[in-house]
Amino acid sequence: MAYPFPTEIHRVVDPEGNLVGDPPELSPEQHRKLYYWMVFGRMWSERMVALQRQGRMGTFAPHVGQEAQAGIASPLRQDDWLLGTYRECIAYFVKGLSPLAPMATHRGYFSRGYTRELGLVPLQIVIGNQMLHAVGVAMAMQYEGTDRVAVGVCGDGATSQGDFHEALNFAAVFQAPFIAVVQNNQYAISVPRQRQAAVEYLAYRGPAFGIPGYIVDGNDVLAVHKVVQECVERARAGEGPSLVELLTYRMGAHTTADDPTKYRSDEEVAHWQARDPIKRYRIFLLRQEILSNEEDEALHEQATADLQRCVEEFEAMPPPRPEEIFEHVFETPPPNLLRQRDEILGTP
Amino acid sequence: MAYPFPTEIHRVVDPEGNLVGDPPELSPEQHRKLYYWMVFGRMWSERMVALQRQGRMGTFAPHVGQEAQAGIASPLRQDDWLLGTYRECIAYFVKGLSPLAPMATHRGYFSRGYTRELGLVPLQIVIGNQMLHAVGVAMAMQYEGTDRVAVGVCGDGATSQGDFHEALNFAAVFQAPFIAVVQNNQYAISVPRQRQAAVEYLAYRGPAFGIPGYIVDGNDVLAVHKVVQECVERARAGEGPSLVELLTYRMGAHTTADDPTKYRSDEEVAHWQARDPIKRYRIFLLRQEILSNEEDEALHEQATADLQRCVEEFEAMPPPRPEEIFEHVFETPPPNLLRQRDEILGTP
Amino acid sequence: MPKWTMVQAINQALALELEQDRRVRIFGEDVGRNGGVFRVTDGLQERFGEDRVFDTPLAEAGIIGVAVGMALYGLRPVAEIQFAGFAHLAFHQVAAQAARLRYRSGGEHHVPLVIRAPFGGGVRTPELHSDSVEAFYAHAEGIKVVIPSGPYEAKGLLHAAIQDPDPVFFLEHMKLYRSLREEVPEERYTIPLMEARVVQPGNDLTAIAYGALLHTTLAAARQVEKEDGVSIEVIDLRTVHPLDEETVVASVNRTGRALVVHEDSRAASIAAEVIAVINERALYALLKPVRRVTCPDTPFPLPAVEDVIVPHQERIVRALRETLEP
């Protein structure tokens, strides 16, 4: 099958909150859930940065500005799988992950809570590798005759990796129920998108492998949901994989160890500030009377309270026991590993 | 720059030897040289197989049917570089390599004779890796301000490797004077092209990275020369990289260790038999009176004699000394390597 | 019992696994229609269908990467890498992914994946085809590395590997594929991973080897036993990581002399590790330095001279005699 290069940028709500396309069919309930996770996600990210500054958290990659990623997970069922990176925490929350899990991860604890039941795997750190895993999951789903799908998410930088292309190719050759989502936030740390690729859209990679490519306003959560939903339906129906590029921007630093003023201009940041995904969605929800001002306030209070509880639970979380280091290498620790344990930790 | 997917299949001479496109500007001398290497190359390949059967040669990958590869190297100057695989011996000969060099390689001797002066690197065995080296060479040429170009050649199977795509991307981002040539001979050992990729043409990969793609009748040496020539000129002029797909077929086994009847039909082989690159070029040369029947015969005799001399020289070639194993790991062998040498070979 | 080559034994083990466990799928380059470049998977696609046994695009990282995904989801992938040296292209997917997903998830996920790959000298392959890779994966931590020494061993170990809940790199020495036949039960049996085997007991020296060189070591040991009237214990490591230290240490503590033989190069190798363990746990018993008979610290020797460089019987005999000197 030959797909053309995509040209349209999918959008439902413009930066001012105006409806400029057909919205996806979502119940008020679903809308509020999406909105909640975006609001919560932003607060959570800001709190993570604060915790890091206080030395109570390891390196963290804020996702402020990229909250429309909620729409990557909202079209998924619990038995679908989602495999992303450190930048996809909100999508993971929507998929069912407890916010405590990535807090543990970033504190340097084991990454527990990303379970098979939730269709989740710990946040990927090695850029691009998870795209192949997602294809493998999709191939397994297809093999088992389910109508499940697997979504792999990565950044613009990841599209330069060999694994990204091998993933597209395997997915295309096996017509796996796989959706590749690229959160193109314009930078890979300091390296701008133009240095990653000589083409304007990363979505072009899809058709070169026989996969349809979509370009989406990645700050428009309804457009994200709608396009991913369409791809999910195609995949469930056995019509193969898709590639979705979300055009977005991280408003903050790459991680708590990064200084973005070294490589970005204030104007550029201001340009994107005006395209805030939460503000835009909020206007839409208010105008459509899906949400009232009072409900919005209540929702914010709820998120604040939820976050507070989260942080408290986090602070109470026991650190891993050093012994655990030796327990999870293999299902059964071999004798020489136990000997090393005793040598290092002192005979028990 | 956005390039569309290519649609045209470039062809100059059709399978019956009819001129169906503008031929490239080549002197009779150049034509005869091209033709000579195709004729010699086929004989050489057949002789290599015979030598292997006699136990005087290691595993060898015949290139019969793919002699139009001569046109990959004919547009190159000596100071351009060519980096290909075990399947590109004829292109290497045209570039200046002594046929003795790949005979040594395949006998398990050192790969000497692939020199910097000739712009050659030993035949690549690890599928796809050389494409990145070729881009690196091209980036070095560009850095030094020369108008040289680097050509990387690989098979259809290699286009599934991550390195292939990373090479296209680096070349595009840095606008390197690089030409990627894919000898699509329809199979990677037993795996047909349809299992490598879900698209009809591998040349589609180019535009996805911002590189123009060309589809060429890969059994038409003049079309190969013409398209590669055009790409070389663009690269010399600083207009960046290109991707050229040659549609061809290996008439024989993948290597002397392979049995192609396990995975190919007789009809398919017959179909391609009728598209023989040498026969076709010969008709063209005779019709255009670039070559007479007598000259053709003389050229065949010449090639036979040259090959005979080659085989004799090959048989006289001394095997590597075991000591050499230790001499070429580093420029200066470290003391412990010399101690290992003495231990294994006996103190000198 | 039938007398089988190692190719047949592995083929049979794979067939049994496909038969009894629908989660098992076999894939890689040329494993389907072609039955593998060494015919190890011959007939399996025909018999079990394309769903169970299939060819992939030519991409090692792709093969291992999707295998990791399948294993995470709950299948039991058996991925073939056509020659072990080409697994280098998937090194990140093995070392940073397959080998550590159990660990990073604190035991919540696991990767029951078997990677099979041929390797080994003596077959005059083009470069990188013969390379030994076991030390790379031994050091990767989180993956077991298994190298059978013959048909019977191969079948039992492969069943155990496929049944193992964690990733296993299963390395098959090409020279063993058809060079010896052994009686192999037709039914399924397992040989436990991480247990070395005392191939022959002895009192004066412990010779430690694995894979094809086990046989050369055995031949050398028997020659020296016969000619010099000594008795040599020969151990087949079978799983080269994690090591069965107990078997090695117990033997050396008894014999007081040891020799380690492998085809891999020597720096930071399995032989180095075995010697380190002997040093740590049997030093006081040692009467002589433990010799390593291995390939040197060079890339795998050129085919034209590999017979001189790859450990051969004469060199092992020499090393045995030196180590047996009073």
Place this chain on the structure above:
Amino acid sequence: MPKWTMVQAINQALALELEQDRRVRIFGEDVGRNGGVFRVTDGLQERFGEDRVFDTPLAEAGIIGVAVGMALYGLRPVAEIQFAGFAHLAFHQVAAQAARLRYRSGGEHHVPLVIRAPFGGGVRTPELHSDSVEAFYAHAEGIKVVIPSGPYEAKGLLHAAIQDPDPVFFLEHMKLYRSLREEVPEERYTIPLMEARVVQPGNDLTAIAYGALLHTTLAAARQVEKEDGVSIEVIDLRTVHPLDEETVVASVNRTGRALVVHEDSRAASIAAEVIAVINERALYALLKPVRRVTCPDTPFPLPAVEDVIVPHQERIVRALRETLEP
């Protein structure tokens, strides 16, 4: 002489190389505009231009692959891998290409390439960022692996590495980047590769280390010297492959006791290799088993517990005392 951190010393060495040899080019992820995630290449692009110091797409195999091409052509590429563990993605380009092109071409080609990468624990990085990788590349054969232990060493070794006609993997321990300052000459000087350094002479035990743990080892040695009245020789390997066996063997033959310390896991590691060499060449001098104080055979420990697991002074002291027991 100025007092510099290791970051400054390396930055200065790179600047000098860029200045004096137009063939030198520096590239990798974020090394240009951003000056590197650790600021090691800070200011170099500004000073030498985008032609000399530049950012690449995010692709490790790509970075090393094009660097190999540049080196073959005649340049002197200095490629940065942002964290050593990510070189796994380029393992094939290092082990099968950079490390063997001289060999396969019988000396006709060579690859004067330096790969620089930070690694090391104690900085609480996310996973794979801290991993030690030296044993993988030591075993790859054909590439030298250099690990400086501080600013002065780093500068001299880096100059030697860039000038070397063969590939060098230059590993920089993150904990050393800013934790100590040393007097470093502003001009170019080289410290020869493949030569270990006796950091302090001693008679009763030889402690062998490199990188950041050299300092922990030194501190432990001094504590034991002071408290127990012994004298300990401390050796900084500097080049961990190929090993300077002479320095190690001469020392152990004199002291009769040895200890090897590194952060890397232990199976088939540099410590295993050092012990194998001591066994081969100094066994008769050995009074006690050589201890390895290393990380265990697990993936690099979780940041939350790395202080317990990564060798620390107390553990080294304990091992020193055990080895010093009569």
